[in-house]
Amino acid sequence: MTISEASEAGDRLGILLCLQDTIAREIEAGIPPRDLAALSRRLMEIAKEVEDLRAVEADSEDAHHGQHGDEAFDATAI
DSSP states (O other), X not given: OOHHHHHHHTOHHHHHHHHHHHHHHHHHHOOOHHHHHHHHHHHHHHHHHHHXXXXXXXXXXXXXXXXXXXXXXXXXXX
């Protein structure tokens, strides 16, 4: 998926992953030293955003599948 495809689809995680790959390739290809710190910092910020989004998605899936949350009330257990 390209950045523009992810953007058109409204896929925030997809956008972040494309940006992360693009920045990583630019760093590996060799960038001017003056740009390295800023791009490295942004790469780490994007990695954290991806991690956070994946955690939210995992929590949402767990809640949807009933793996988290309260059990049904059982009056006979009292």
